[in-house]
Amino acid sequence: LRSRKKSREYTRRSILGGYLPSIDLSVSYSRFGERLATDGRIDPLPDEETQTIITATWNLFAGFKTARDAAAERAEILALEERVLDTKQDLLLQLRQAVEVHTVSAEQISVSKTAVAQAEENYRITNNQFKQRVADATDLLEARTLLTRSRSELTSSIYNHQRSIAAIERVIESKLKDSKSKSAGPSGTESKQETEQ
Missing domain, CATH: 1.20.58 (Methane Monooxygenase Hydroxylase; Chain G, domain 1)
Incomplete structure (x- = not known):
């Protein structure tokens, strides 16, 4: 029963994590073009590029689903606590x-x-x-x-x-x-x- 209670607590924390934003970070590096043109001149176009992209996603409203799921898990945790006490x-x-x-x-x-x-x-x-x-x-x-x-x-x-x-x-x-x-x-x-x- 104690293990089940701890598992439910972790599940509830995971559900409450739905209120927090998710942040993704990606970095890319590209190299392209030629150094020298055919006539011996230096290519004026850049031959490398570095991109850094940060994406933040935040679910502002999910129809109270997160709150209800967290409340349901809290009720399960309380029920398990009662069962532990009864046992x-x-x-x-x-x-x-x-x-x-x-x-x-x-x-x-x-x-x-x-x-x-x-x-x-x-x-x-x-x-x-x-x-x-x-x-x-x-x-x-x-x-x-x-x-x-x-x-x-x-x-x-x-x-x-x-x-x-x-x-x-x-x-x-x-x-x-x-x-x-x-x-x-x-x-x-x-x-x-x-x-x-």
């Missing part, structure tokens, strides 16, 4: 929203990791109770469902966090330095629990 405001709003989602999702990752750890411990206890016939299959299934739901919420939080990072990077047009450190995956206890299954 800046839109990008600023997107950045604020992405930072807000980034903050919330980072906190949600921490909460989800705690919930996964608690669900894993609950499943471990319920599984031991089931093996000792203290808990039934329904209790074990509920514990497993809670663990699966907790892991799903953790994965969703990590996904939202990564999306917010991508949105921020798109708006600022550069990479964030600590984009991987805060969104580390689920804890190692999860993989240990998977191997027990």
Whole structure:
């Protein structure tokens, strides 16, 4: 948009140049005739000529075409300035929203990791109770469902966090330095629990 605006400004300046006169300068040099006549006399006619011509052209009235063209270009420039401002405001709003989602999702990752750890411990206890016939299959299934739901919420939080990072990077047009450190995956206890299954 900025390049288009600059191009329109140059076009407007070119149009306003129509108010100025155009000046042409031409210089010519000619040589003609003979130095000596046939009877040995010097030719009285000049044998060289230099001409300098300056032509100035000034369009005094063009039916207001120049003024209207310049006004149209000025209107286009103003419209492009508004679009640049609107784009800046839109990008600023997107950045604020992405930072807000980034903050919330980072906190949600921490909460989800705690919930996964608690669900894993609950499943471990319920599984031991089931093996000792203290808990039934329904209790074990509920514990497993809670663990699966907790892991799903953790994965969703990590996904939202990564999306917010991508949105921020798109708006600022550069990479964030600590984009991987805060969104580390689920804890190692999860993989240990998977191997027990």
